[in-house]
Amino acid sequence: MSRATALEVRDAIASRRTTAVETVGAALARIAEHNPAIHAVRETYPERALERAAAVDRTIASGGAAGFLAGVPILLKDNIVTSYGKTTCSSKFLENYESPYDATVVTRLEAAGAIIIGKTYCDEFAMGSSTENCAFGPTRNPWALDRVPGGSSGGSAAAVAAGFAPIALGSDTGGSIRQPAALCGVVGLKPTQGRVSRSGLVAFGSSLDQIGPFTRTVTDAAALLEVIAGLDPHDSTSAEVGVSDYLAHLEEPVRDLVIGVPTQYLSASNDASVAEAISVAIETYRAMGAKIESIDLPLTDYGISTYYVIAPAEASSNLARFDGIRYGRRATPRPDEGLEELYARSRAEGFGPEVQRRIMLGTYMLSAGYYDAYYKRALQVRRLILREFEAAFSRCHVLLGPTSPMPAFPLGGRSDPLSMYLCDVYTVNTNIAGICGISIPAGFAAVEGRSLPIGMQLQARAFDESTLLRVARMFEKATQFHTRVCPFGGPAGGSSSAPLAGRRG
Amino acid sequence: MAHGESGSAPRVPLPSAPMPEPLSTRQVEHVARLARLRLTPEQIEQFRSQLSAVLGHIAKLEELDVEGIEPMTQPIEMVNRLGNDEVSPAMSLADLLRNAPMVEGDFLAVPKVLADGGGA
Numbered sequence: 001m002s003r004a005t006a007l008e009v010r011d012a013i014a015s016r017r018t019t020a021v022e023t024v025g026a027a028l029a030r031i032a033e034h035n036p037a038i039h040a041v042r043e044t045y046p047e048r049a050l051e052r053a054a055a056v057d058r059t060i061a062s063g064g065a066a067g068f069l070a071g072v073p074i075l076l077k078d079n080i081v082t083s084y085g086k087t088t089c090s091s092k093f094l095e096n097y098e099s100p101y102d103a104t105v106v107t108r109l110e111a112a113g114a115i116i117i118g119k120t121y122c123d124e125f126a127m128g129s130s131t132e133n134c135a136f137g138p139t140r141n142p143w144a145l146d147r148v149p150g151g152s153s154g155g156s157a158a159a160v161a162a163g164f165a166p167i168a169l170g171s172d173t174g175g176s177i178r179q180p181a182a183l184c185g186v187v188g189l190k191p192t193q194g195r196v197s198r199s200g201l202v203a204f205g206s207s208l209d210q211i212g213p214f215t216r217t218v219t220d221a222a223a224l225l226e227v228i229a230g231l232d233p234h235d236s237t238s239a240e241v242g243v244s245d246y247l248a249h250l251e252e253p254v255r256d257l258v259i260g261v262p263t264q265y266l267s268a269s270n271d272a273s274v275a276e277a278i279s280v281a282i283e284t285y286r287a288m289g290a291k292i293e294s295i296d297l298p299l300t301d302y303g304i305s306t307y308y309v310i311a312p313a314e315a316s317s318n319l320a321r322f323d324g325i326r327y328g329r330r331a332t333p334r335p336d337e338g339l340e341e342l343y344a345r346s347r348a349e350g351f352g353p354e355v356q357r358r359i360m361l362g363t364y365m366l367s368a369g370y371y372d373a374y375y376k377r378a379l380q381v382r383r384l385i386l387r388e389f390e391a392a393f394s395r396c397h398v399l400l401g402p403t404s405p406m407p408a409f410p411l412g413g414r415s416d417p418l419s420m421y422l423c424d425v426y427t428v429n430t431n432i433a434g435i436c437g438i439s440i441p442a443g444f445a446a447v448e449g450r451s452l453p454i455g456m457q458l459q460a461r462a463f464d465e466s467t468l469l470r471v472a473r474m475f476e477k478a479t480q481f482h483t484r485v486c487p488f489g490g491p492a493g494g495s496s497s498a499p500l501a502g503r504r505g
Numbered sequence: 506m507a508h509g510e511s512g513s514a515p516r517v518p519l520p521s522a523p524m525p526e527p528l529s530t531r532q533v534e535h536v537a538r539l540a541r542l543r544l545t546p547e548q549i550e551q552f553r554s555q556l557s558a559v560l561g562h563i564a565k566l567e568e569l570d571v572e573g574i575e576p577m578t579q580p581i582e583m584v585n586r587l588g589n590d591e592v593s594p595a596m597s598l599a600d601l602l603r604n605a606p607m608v609e610g611d612f613l614a615v616p617k618v619l620a621d622g623g624g625a
Contacts, residue, residue, distance in 0.1 A: 100600035194581045207579050236586050237579070305565045316540060323541075325613055327604035339618050344543035356542055360533070360552055361559060363540040377566050379576030384569065386577065418558050434580020462581065 020071030067113025093350030103200020120155025150180030175427025182455020194239030197232030265401025273445030316362030
């Protein structure tokens with residue numbers, strides 16, 4: 001059961017081969033047994049989850065419609081608020097924060113019958129590429145416990161890889177869904193800016209943040225996107241663009257498919273295993289009849305510089321709300337101290353080093369005298385990056401390349417902030433331009449006797465998730481890398497897994 | 506691939522962008538105050554070198570000619586969407602105050618705003 005896809009789980013529950021209660025119970029048991037080794041899940045909601053699962057079972061027993069994802073367990077990144085439990089952003093500042101409301105994605109998931117079973121660790125306030133910035137200890141990669149799962153949504157990626165739940169949600173500001181998906185061997189989708197409501201996502205970079213799915217198959221990603229996408233009156237930046245029926249056309253190969261391969265994505269600095277997997281992937285598409293087009297994207301190399309102006313600038317503004325007065329950590333007041341000093345001590349005590357670093361960077365770049373040189377210039381380059389993508393998409397359906405230049409690196413292996421930032425060289429421009437991107441399993445690197453997953457990224461123009469998912473599905477069907485099960489924790493699930501043991505092609 | 510205005514000549518990187526001066530301790534202290542972060546001298550020094558390194562990398566943007574390019578604040582162009590002027594249920598005061606570290610009655614409690622050394 002722990003390796004079944006979300007749609008397999010849903011169908012098994014709907015056809016009463018198993019029950020939602022049994023499914024949710026098995027997921028919670030697996031987390032209880034194996035989470036101590038991986039440290040992916042921060043808290044679970046057993047009582048509420050089992051209650052809602054029982055309600056799904058009753059609806060199904062009485063012949064009612066239980067929803068598109070009825071009974072499917074799902075985990076949420078720790079920056080998506082729920083009106084139950086805590087939402088900490090994996091920060092000491094919000095260690096005890098209880099949201100008074102549900103994020104829109106939560107409302108939509110529950111309306112579809114999905115069962116939210118818990119929250120996953122991330123880099124504090126989603127700032128990082130390894131989940132080592134989590135204030136409560138790092139998450140480990142289920143493929144190699146001494147390595148990082150990537151980040152910032154590392155807990156969600158690791159949890160799906162380890163079979164804690166078939167699906168999870170993360171957020172992606174510069175690669176925070178796609179890079180951990182690549183490093184953990186799962187599918188991670190960053191939808192177009194505006195495609196999914198951010199109401200209830202704790203804001204980091206408002207022009208960059210987007211919620212998206214972690215799944216083990218492209219099909220599940222399409223299904224989950226269909227549930228969470230669409231206009232939301234609670235998020236005035238959600239787009240008034242109709243949501244496609246992503247699943248209905250998923251199996252249709254894209255006709256006369258043209259795949260663009262930016263020469264800059266084949267950089268000599270990519271790990272050899274990654275370079276090899278990507279060239280094999282290109283040949284795989286070619287063998288399927290796709291035309292491969294070489295594309296020049298010179299601004300790829302300016303992405304990190306642009307991102308580390310825009311993202312910290314937006315973060316320093318967004319995180320100004322954390323003053324220790326209305327919610328969050330408050331330093332113990334001192335008798336002779338004013339309000340400003342209390343803010344400053346509360347923030348210094350509550351935020352970890354990376355969050356402070358980004359607040360400092362953003363504050364500096366927005367401060368008098370530097371605004372034009374940094375922020376305005378970055379926004380001008382941002383437009384150039386979008387134009388470069390638009391020109392590329394006039395010649396091809398999707399762009400292909402590695403998600404990350406390297407497979408999972410050892411914990412503590414990138415202690416210098418700048419070297420960590422450079423992990424995201426292939427993912428940041430997707431957010432800067434607001435287009436969509438997906439990472440799917442594309443091979444394995446043999447490192448120290450273990451197999452480490454390699455991810456391939458596909459990007460498509462804004463609001464063209466339909467093409468993106470279809471092209472991804474073509475590869476998945478042809479390669480089956482996604483069926484290779486992470487060895488962690490064994491094929492748990494006990495006897496209840498028997499009817500679902502066979503994976504679909 | 507051209508990314509210049511009207512897709513004309515590609516923008517050629519300028520020969521070299523000068524490395525920015527490293528930040529001074531005073532500058533970092535000033536930024537920490539603007540950011541409302543009470544930092545130790547050790548943290549100030551650490552941020553001074555780390556932020557200088559990141560700014561050095563960001564200086565790469567100087568290589569590009571951005572003359573006449575409209576800054577892009579949002580990737581998806583949209584205009585303000587006005588909501589309907591309708592009364593809808595609001596959160597209760599109890600819910601809103603539940604996370605406050607210090608409350609007096611129905612109010613958030615804070616230190617004296619006009620105390621010496623505090624406030625604006």
